[in-house]
Amino acid sequence: MAHAMAAFTxxxxxxxxxxxxxxxxxxxxxxxxxxxxxxxxxxxxxGAANEQMLLDHLKNAISQAHEGES
Amino acid sequence: xxxLNDSDREFVRNRFENELxxxxxxxxxxxxxxxxxxxxxxxCETCAPTEQLLKDAxxxxxxxxxxIPSFLVSREDETNIRYLGIPAGTEFPVLMEALVNVSxxxxxxAEETKAFLxxxxxxxxxKTFVTPN
Numbered sequence: 001m002a003h004a005m006a007a008f009t010x011x012x013x014x015x016x017x018x019x020x021x022x023x024x025x026x027x028x029x030x031x032x033x034x035x036x037x038x039x040x041x042x043x044x045x046x047g048a049a050n051e052q053m054l055l056d057h058l059k060n061a062i063s064q065a066h067e068g069e070s
Numbered sequence: 071x072x073x074l075n076d077s078d079r080e081f082v083r084n085r086f087e088n089e090l091x092x093x094x095x096x097x098x099x100x101x102x103x104x105x106x107x108x109x110x111x112x113x114c115e116t117c118a119p120t121e122q123l124l125k126d127a128x129x130x131x132x133x134x135x136x137x138i139p140s141f142l143v144s145r146e147d148e149t150n151i152r153y154l155g156i157p158a159g160t161e162f163p164v165l166m167e168a169l170v171n172v173s174x175x176x177x178x179x180a181e182e183t184k185a186f187l188x189x190x191x192x193x194x195x196x197k198t199f200v201t202p203n
Contacts, residue, residue, distance in 0.1 A: 002196040003143070003168040004177035006151045011190040013134070016164065018155025019199045022137060025154075029199060036199040055183050058194065 001054050002037070040065060073158075085166060094173040097142040099126070099135045143168045145175065159202035 006014035019026040019034065029038060037054075038044045043061035074082065133142055133149040143151040143165075151172065157165040171177040179187075 002198055003151055003164065004171050004179055005183070005187055005196070007168070007171035007175075007177040008179055008184060009187045009190065010148055010150050011193055012187065013150040013152070013193060013195045015152045015154065015195070015197045016157070016161070017197060017199050018153075018157070018161065018202060020201050021139075021155035025137075026199065029197075031199045034199055034201050038197040038199070040195055041197075051180060051183055055186060058196075059186065062194070 001049065001051050082166065086169070089170045090173040092145060092173050092175065094169050095142070095144045097133070097144065099130055099140045100138050143172050145172050156202065161200055161202055
């Protein structure tokens with residue numbers, strides 16, 4: 001779903017990481033379950049997300065980032 | 071080695087024949103063949119591999135790639151759809167979907183999603199950690 005968003009706009013960068021191949025990344029992001037989604041290196045959630053759920057998480061992540069700035 | 075069995079190959083072929091619209095690029099970053107030509111009397115065994123390494127590193131940095139194997143899915147020179155590792159098992163359909171979305175230029179998204187994405191002013195990086203099964 002993130003890929004579909006990235007296909008719509010270059011403002012979204014979507015990266016899928018096969019964690020068994022890069023266990024060091026799994027450790028540094030503390031991956032305990034998959035899929036784990038990390039937005040802008042700060043906001044994360046575990047579990048499959050449909051379009052609406054990902055959109056809600058995206059809005060939350062951006063909103064939290066703005067709150068942190070103010 | 072054949073990775074897809076015959077029925078999967080047929081499924082993939084049919085889907086791509088029906089749904090791919092424009093050309094789409096898959097740009098793979100992997101290990102290069104670092105062999106070089108050695109001219110007798112002017113041996114520089116490390117020149118070619120050094121040049122290749124620098125070229126590879128420069129291109130990978132431009133594309134935001136820091137690991138191999140990785141690849142990009144793009145129509146032109148976009149670098150914002152990346153895959154690190156092999157898209158095997160349940161991840162293969164995700165790759166197919168990405169190819170179809172990029173090729174069509176019209177990803178299947180709700181109007182609400184598109185409207186929100188159009189308001190983005192800063193880049194958003196979404197990393198999804200997966201396993202092949």
